[in-house]
Each structure stands twice: as C-alpha cells, then as structure tokens.
Amino acid sequence: MYMELPEAKQKFIESWGKLGSEWGINRTMAQVHALLLLSPEALTTEDIMLELNISRGNANMNLRDLMDWGLIDKQLKPGERKEYFFADKDTWNIARQVAKERKRRELDPVIKVLNELSTIKGDDKDPAYKTFKKSVSDINKLAGNVNKTLEMMLKAEEGWFWKSIFKLFK
Amino acid sequence: MYMELPEAKQKFIESWGKLGSEWGINRTMAQVHALLLLSPEALTTEDIMLELNISRGNANMNLRDLMDWGLIDKQLKPGERKEYFFADKDTWNIARQVAKERKRRELDPVIKVLNELSTIKGDDKDPAYKTFKKSVSDINKLAGNVNKTLEMMLKAEEGWFWKSIFKLFK
DNA sequence: TTAAACTTCCAATAATATTTGAAAGTTTAA
DNA sequence: TTAAACTTTCAAATATTATTGGAAGTTTAA
Structure with missing residues (x-):
C-alpha cells in the first residue's frame, strides 16, 4: 500500500x-x-x-x-x-500523564464510593446482603490494587522492581 | 454515614x-x-x-x-x-473479559494502522517526515508492548512470572 | 493610557448516542 | 397446527455531548 x-x-x-x-x-x-x-x-x-x-x-x-x-x-x-x-513527544510521559489524570478524575471517586459502601451493615443470613457485600468487597480489592499500581507507576522510577518492569514498555 | x-x-x-x-x-x-x-x-x-x-x-x-x-x-x-x-462475579474474569473485548475492538485496529503508517517512505532530511516517523514508531512500540502484555494476560495462567504478578491483583 | 493583537467565554446550534415502544419474529406446550 | 408467551428489531423521539461564532476579556508595544 x-x-x-x-x-x-x-x-x-x-x-x-x-x-x-x-x-x-x-x-x-x-x-x-x-x-x-x-x-x-x-x-x-x-x-x-x-x-x-x-x-x-x-x-x-x-x-x-x-x-x-x-x-x-x-x-x-x-x-x-x-x-x-x-x-511532549515521549510516549512514556504521555501514558503517565493520561494515567494520572484518569486516576484522579475517575478511579479516586469510585474508590471513595466503594469504601463507603463497604461499611454498610446488614443481616448475614440475607442473600441479597451477602452478595452485595461480596461483590463490593471484591471490586474494592481490585480497585485498590489497580490504584496502588498506578501510584507506584506515577511516583515513577523508584524501586528496582517496578522500574525494571516499566522499562520494558518504554 | x-x-x-x-x-x-x-x-x-x-x-x-x-x-x-x-x-x-x-x-x-x-x-x-x-x-x-x-x-x-x-x-x-x-x-x-x-x-x-x-x-x-x-x-x-x-x-x-x-x-x-x-x-x-x-x-x-x-x-x-x-x-x-x-x-460472572469473579472480578478477575470481569477484568479479563473487558480487556479482551477492548483489545479486539480498539487496540488491534490501531496497531494495524500504525503498522501501515510505519512503512511510509520519505526524505530523511525533511523535518516533517522525521517527526512523523519518530512519533509513529514510538507509539507503535508502546502499542506493541501493551498488546503483548495483554495477550500474555489473556492466555492467562501461563508462565511463572506473569502468573505471580497477576496473582497480586486477584 | 490606547488600540491592536490576541485569548477566552458562552449561548445557540449541530452532531452523536441512547432510548422507547410497538410491530415482527420465534419458540413451545398442547 | 395454533396461540400464548416470550424475544428481537428498528424507526422515531429524546437526551447528551461537542461545536460554532461573535462578544467580552486580556495583554502588550508604543
């Protein structure tokens, strides 16, 4: 072509x-x-x-x-x-900036809501409550991990482990 | 609250x-x-x-x-x-499915275009051409790495390295 | 100051995406 | 078969989001 x-x-x-x-x-x-x-x-x-x-x-x-x-x-x-x-033409910076902004605008507020929802009390014998609690807590855990990873990535070049992982992408 | x-x-x-x-x-x-x-x-x-x-x-x-x-x-x-x-209530599956679909619908087509654009020929002394080539190739590289990582994640539980990384998230 | 050279704002308009609801299509028990 | 019980489709209506263009606001050289 x-x-x-x-x-x-x-x-x-x-x-x-x-x-x-x-x-x-x-x-x-x-x-x-x-x-x-x-x-x-x-x-x-x-x-x-x-x-x-x-x-x-x-x-x-x-x-x-x-x-x-x-x-x-x-x-x-x-x-x-x-x-x-x-x-800025550095692709790694571009990715970092985008990740940073989206984390701030989208992930952070969701995590706040999930934490609130984790505190709801209810009857452990009620299936609706049990499912609610389990789903919220699972998603909360995943969101928390994503968050931690992003923070590490944003704090950037600290620590041999992530540094070496991230270098693969640049 | x-x-x-x-x-x-x-x-x-x-x-x-x-x-x-x-x-x-x-x-x-x-x-x-x-x-x-x-x-x-x-x-x-x-x-x-x-x-x-x-x-x-x-x-x-x-x-x-x-x-x-x-x-x-x-x-x-x-x-x-x-x-x-x-x-499906397994958060890890949810994340995997979403990643899979979006890769297929969005990343794959972009990679195709980037590969096409990488083949453009031009005058190496022309700054417009040089910048084009550099940007496209940088982004292509990043996209390629993201792609490889997603594929690994989707092929899933293979290989000790990624397996151990992903386990952190679940 | 002033006015020219810009940048920013914003209400009206246009473009895009989503939703509705009713008609058409499908399946199955009898 | 038939008809009741569902599911699917799709054109029209609605809601959402992006864009325009002119008016208002800023900045700076003289």
Missing part, C-alpha cells in the same frame, strides 16, 4: 481521534494532540484551526484541556504575541 | 454506570451489569426493566451486548419459558 506523507498524517490524526473517543476522551482533543505529535515545530491556534477545520473556540478549548492534562505546553516566541503549542 | 441496603445498591449501580460511561461503555449496559453483580439469583428481562426503569428494547439490547462481552450468561429454568440472566 502506497501513501504520501500528508495522507498518512491525516490517517494518523483520524485514528488517534477515534481511539480517544472510544476511551472517553473528546475526539477533537485527541486530534489536536495527534497533530502536535506529528509537528516538528510548535503551532499556533490559527494553524490548528486551519489544519483540522475547527472553530477558534473549539481549538482554544481543546488546547486548554490538553494543557490541563499535561500533554502539551505553550511557547512564547520573542517579539511575537501569538502562543505556540507543542506536544 | 448510615445507609440502608437498597440505597447502597442504588449508589453502586449509579457509580458503576458512571465509570462505564467514562470508559466508553454504554451507561445502561454498565448499570445492568452492576444490578446482576449484586443479585444473588438470576433475573429476568422484566425484573431488570422494572428495577432500572428502562424499556424492554433497551434491556434486551444491553443484555445481548453483555453476553457478547462475555460478562453475563443466561439460564433456563425447567418448565419456564423466560430467560434468567446472571453475571
């Missing part, structure tokens, strides 16, 4: 956007990220609007979100007012 | 649904799953419609999807026509 660079770029941006949306991340946000990942130099809001055919408001909003996620940064060029945006 | 079982159930179902939707899984599907996780006996479509206040069509569709995902099964009681649904 033969493909030119612009077509290939297009395809990458499209795929990244699709993957993002399947994982609960705004499609356009993922596309802006993809565009910046492929760009050798930092781009202005204008550039991004043009390349992706989106409005100024939309571009701005998604750039802001990407900065909140820690996936891109802005650069100021001396003598210019415009802001130039560029992406 | 004091809570009765029915309220706690409600809260669990709500949280599970929210988590699902944040991860690109239909909210109602996650809620049906939650309901079945908490239920000691298998439930009929009717039960589920009533408990979650959803239509017959919706209940049916999500039950079918959950079966496709391998998260629930149906049971036929002798002498009855109705179908009774119940969830």
Whole structure:
C-alpha cells in the first residue's frame, strides 16, 4: 500500500481521534494532540484551526484541556504575541500523564464510593446482603490494587522492581 | 454515614454506570451489569426493566451486548419459558473479559494502522517526515508492548512470572 | 493610557448516542 | 397446527455531548 506523507498524517490524526473517543476522551482533543505529535515545530491556534477545520473556540478549548492534562505546553516566541503549542513527544510521559489524570478524575471517586459502601451493615443470613457485600468487597480489592499500581507507576522510577518492569514498555 | 441496603445498591449501580460511561461503555449496559453483580439469583428481562426503569428494547439490547462481552450468561429454568440472566462475579474474569473485548475492538485496529503508517517512505532530511516517523514508531512500540502484555494476560495462567504478578491483583 | 493583537467565554446550534415502544419474529406446550 | 408467551428489531423521539461564532476579556508595544 502506497501513501504520501500528508495522507498518512491525516490517517494518523483520524485514528488517534477515534481511539480517544472510544476511551472517553473528546475526539477533537485527541486530534489536536495527534497533530502536535506529528509537528516538528510548535503551532499556533490559527494553524490548528486551519489544519483540522475547527472553530477558534473549539481549538482554544481543546488546547486548554490538553494543557490541563499535561500533554502539551505553550511557547512564547520573542517579539511575537501569538502562543505556540507543542506536544511532549515521549510516549512514556504521555501514558503517565493520561494515567494520572484518569486516576484522579475517575478511579479516586469510585474508590471513595466503594469504601463507603463497604461499611454498610446488614443481616448475614440475607442473600441479597451477602452478595452485595461480596461483590463490593471484591471490586474494592481490585480497585485498590489497580490504584496502588498506578501510584507506584506515577511516583515513577523508584524501586528496582517496578522500574525494571516499566522499562520494558518504554 | 448510615445507609440502608437498597440505597447502597442504588449508589453502586449509579457509580458503576458512571465509570462505564467514562470508559466508553454504554451507561445502561454498565448499570445492568452492576444490578446482576449484586443479585444473588438470576433475573429476568422484566425484573431488570422494572428495577432500572428502562424499556424492554433497551434491556434486551444491553443484555445481548453483555453476553457478547462475555460478562453475563443466561439460564433456563425447567418448565419456564423466560430467560434468567446472571453475571460472572469473579472480578478477575470481569477484568479479563473487558480487556479482551477492548483489545479486539480498539487496540488491534490501531496497531494495524500504525503498522501501515510505519512503512511510509520519505526524505530523511525533511523535518516533517522525521517527526512523523519518530512519533509513529514510538507509539507503535508502546502499542506493541501493551498488546503483548495483554495477550500474555489473556492466555492467562501461563508462565511463572506473569502468573505471580497477576496473582497480586486477584 | 490606547488600540491592536490576541485569548477566552458562552449561548445557540449541530452532531452523536441512547432510548422507547410497538410491530415482527420465534419458540413451545398442547 | 395454533396461540400464548416470550424475544428481537428498528424507526422515531429524546437526551447528551461537542461545536460554532461573535462578544467580552486580556495583554502588550508604543
């Protein structure tokens, strides 16, 4: 299969956007990220609007979100007012940042609820209660383990064990 | 904080649904799953419609999807026509099934595209080409590693190394 | 200061995803 | 067979989420 660079770029941006949306991340946000990942130099809001055919408001909003996620940064060029945006291109950092944000926004609140639900009292002879308790406690345990692992991964390069595991991925 | 079982159930179902939707899984599907996780006996479509206040069509569709995902099964009681649904309550199986489905539906197609994009030829002096190539190849590498790990996890209990890692999570 | 050059906000609009409900389809006991 | 008891389908309605574009807000060079 033969493909030119612009077509290939297009395809990458499209795929990244699709993957993002399947994982609960705004499609356009993922596309802006993809565009910046492929760009050798930092781009202005204008550039991004043009390349992706989106409005100024939309571009701005998604750039802001990407900065909140820690996936891109802005650069100021001396003598210019415009802001130039560029992406961190280290895949391991990208994975870490995404894991960090999602943990904070999604896993942490769920763990809080699960802990609350673990305290419910009831009649141990009631099957509904027994099943409830068992399911909540099992899921709580799994969530707790996932959480611990993520924390270790985020605290990063500490400890020979996880360090050596994670190195395999980079 | 004091809570009765029915309220706690409600809260669990709500949280599970929210988590699902944040991860690109239909909210109602996650809620049906939650309901079945908490239920000691298998439930009929009717039960589920009533408990979650959803239509017959919706209940049916999500039950079918959950079966496709391998998260629930149906049971036929002798002498009855109705179908009774119940969830696999082993958290490790749940995690495995979800990982399996998402890998198949999302990761595999992305890897295919990335491999295609890796073959693009261009001028090594062109910065746009160099950045494209580097980003695609880095992401390809990460995706490949994630893929390998998932495959190992799905092939399951083989090999002392991963077996011992995974046991920590169960 | 001021005004040009930008960025951000936000209400209206558009696009997407989910849900409903009734009709069509299927299965089985008699 | 038939008809009652179910399940499945799908077009229309609803709900949710994303996008636009213009107005308001900021910043900075002069």
